[in-house]
Each structure stands twice: as C-alpha cells, then as structure tokens.
Amino acid sequence: MVPVEWPLAALAADPPVESARMRGSLRLASVRRDFFLDPAHRLTEQERALMTAMLHDLVGSVAAEVAAALPGNAAAPVDAGPLASRLSASGLLDREELVSLLLRRADEHRIANAFAGRAGSRKLPLLPRLVGDGDASVAAAAMAVVVARGRRRDAFGQPRIELNDLPAAEAHNLAFSVAAALAAAEAADWSSLAEAASGVGAAHAAADSLDSAVGGLVNSLLQAGRIDDAMVEAAAEDGEAALLAELLARRATISPDTAWGYMFGGHDGGIALLGSMAALGRPVAARLIAEFGALSGVSVEEEIARFDSLGDAEIKSALEWWRLPPQFRDASAALGAVRG
Numbered sequence: 001m002v003p004v005e006w007p008l009a010a011l012a013a014d015p016p017v018e019s020a021r022m023r024g025s026l027r028l029a030s031v032r033r034d035f036f037l038d039p040a041h042r043l044t045e046q047e048r049a050l051m052t053a054m055l056h057d058l059v060g061s062v063a064a065e066v067a068a069a070l071p072g073n074a075a076a077p078v079d080a081g082p083l084a085s086r087l088s089a090s091g092l093l094d095r096e097e098l099v100s101l102l103l104r105r106a107d108e109h110r111i112a113n114a115f116a117g118r119a120g121s122r123k124l125p126l127l128p129r130l131v132g133d134g135d136a137s138v139a140a141a142a143m144a145v146v147v148a149r150g151r152r153r154d155a156f157g158q159p160r161i162e163l164n165d166l167p168a169a170e171a172h173n174l175a176f177s178v179a180a181a182l183a184a185a186e187a188a189d190w191s192s193l194a195e196a197a198s199g200v201g202a203a204h205a206a207a208d209s210l211d212s213a214v215g216g217l218v219n220s221l222l223q224a225g226r227i228d229d230a231m232v233e234a235a236a237e238d239g240e241a242a243l244l245a246e247l248l249a250r251r252a253t254i255s256p257d258t259a260w261g262y263m264f265g266g267h268d269g270g271i272a273l274l275g276s277m278a279a280l281g282r283p284v285a286a287r288l289i290a291e292f293g294a295l296s297g298v299s300v301e302e303e304i305a306r307f308d309s310l311g312d313a314e315i316k317s318a319l320e321w322w323r324l325p326p327q328f329r330d331a332s333a334a335l336g337a338v339r340g
Helices: 007-012 027-036 044-067 079-091 096-116 124-131 136-151 170-183 190-202 210-223 229-237 241-252 256-264 270-277 282-292 300-309 312-322 326-334
Strands: none
Touching: 044 079, 044 096, 044 170, 044 190, 079 170, 079 300, 096 241, 096 256, 124 136, 124 229, 136 210, 170 190, 170 326, 210 241, 229 241, 229 282, 241 256, 241 270, 256 270, 270 282, 270 312, 282 300
16 A cells, blocks of 8 residues: 655555565564454554655665765765665664654654644744743743754655764664675775764754754743643643653653653553653643544543552652652663662
C-alpha cells in the first residue's frame, strides 16, 4: 500500500519482499519477532513511512555536510536513500536516542494533525498569541519556537529533524557512520572523510535544537510566573504536545523526556500520575486526560479515577525516583530496584 498522504515517504512504503520460505532462516528471526509483537506496540504504516522519510532526509543532509567539508568538495552528490538503507542494514542507525527522536517527532506530528482536524471556529492558537505577548522575553522565545519549527518542515509540511536535535554523542556517531558509508562507496579517501565528519560533529550546537527552543519559551514563561494551570490548559487545548510536556516537567521538577514518557511513552501511571506530580488542579488534570487520554491509548474514565485515588506517598515516591541522577536510576533498575 502506498501512503499517498505522505508524499516524501511513498518510496519508503512496504516494498515487495521474497517469501519467508525463499529467504529461509535469514528472514525467519525477523518474522518471528514481528509475528509475536504486541499489536499495541507495532508502528502504523504511516508512522513507519514518516520515520523512514525523516531518517533518509537526515542522512542525506549529514552526507551533504560531510561532503561540503571535504577539501575541494571532493565527494560527488550521494543519493540519500541507498546510503540510509546501507547504514540501516548494517545496524548503524539502530540507535536508541536516534529512533526515540524519530518516534517522538512522528507522535508530535500525529497529535498536531489530530487537533488541527477539529471542526468549528477556534480562537487564535496559543503559540501565535505568545508571539504577540506583551512580555518581550516571552514573545521573542515564542518566535524562536516558530522559526525552529519552520526549519523542520519540508515543502509538503512534513516534519524533519536536524543533526542539532540529537544529543552531541549521537550527532558525532551519525556523522562518522555516514562518512564511513561514503568511504565504502569510494566517495573520497578515508582520512579526508573522517576529518570532515569530525568537523561536522564538532559543529553540533545543542542550543539550536528544537527542544532547546521549546525549553527557552518555558524558561521565559517561568520567569514571568506564568506556568500555571491556565497555561497548561491552553497548551492542552491546542495539542501543543512538546510545549505541554516541558511545562509539566518544570512544574514537577523532572526531565521533559520523563514527562513525555508519562503522556505518550507508556510509563506506568500515565497522565494521571504526571498531572499529580505537576500539582495540577482537578479540572485541568481532567481536561488534560480528556484531550490526550485517547491519543495515548488509555481509558479516560479510568485515568481520571486514578488521578482522584492517588495518594501523597505514591506521588512522593515517583518524584523521588525521577529526581535521582539518570545513571543511578539505570544502575538501580539493572539491579532489580522497583521504580518509585
């Protein structure tokens, strides 16, 4: 099936493959994993196509940067599709933080589309209102988010990611992986490509990431004393998932990734526990659950009931766990510790 609503991803749709009988054991292991995978955890065809399109676009842009950094631009233009496919087949793109970012951007796009498709007239969305805010710091930070998002849209309005959106270590890893693939294709000599990739990785700027722009907006709102229930409700009403996760994270003093995990990533406790950790009032928590519960695959009624039944001890335990250093949490989980 060709997903016509994803133009740039169409080429990434399911290609014809040989049967499991013809491929034998080389394919059997993958078939077994896929066959017994919980359907709730399986990517939809649209998600798969969108993530593939974003990945190919990212690989292509990194390849162009590496080629541009070569002495005299020694490398010829490279087709991103085959290059990304070769890297994928080698396992070099199967990196947790890279795949996590692709999935999150796909989720953000899905959520934004769900809210944009609502019928009826609506007031000016939150972000444009903040661009025109009377507080100059808030207005400038909101404009920075608008500009950052604009850079991450292709000609068809589909999302893109940039190298700066990855953590520094992942950005370096991707640059070197792309350079190695170019070397294998004899695009230039190995030493020149390795040096070019090092330069591309060194130019990584976390401050230019989309998440940094969203965090800067929440910083400005925090300094203005405006990350209250009304701001959370406004973000929820507009389907501003990334901004909402950042707002709730600041209120709960946990990481934005943790907040996102509770909203959409399947963390135990879900939105109810996140709303309690962020000390939301019940009306706003109920609105949050009603807006995002179905998108997260949970029962709205059960989640609201859970919010009402959560005790102070459970909330305190969860907060204490998530405020521990990540390395300590990882080590404790490996030793069998029960998360708070």
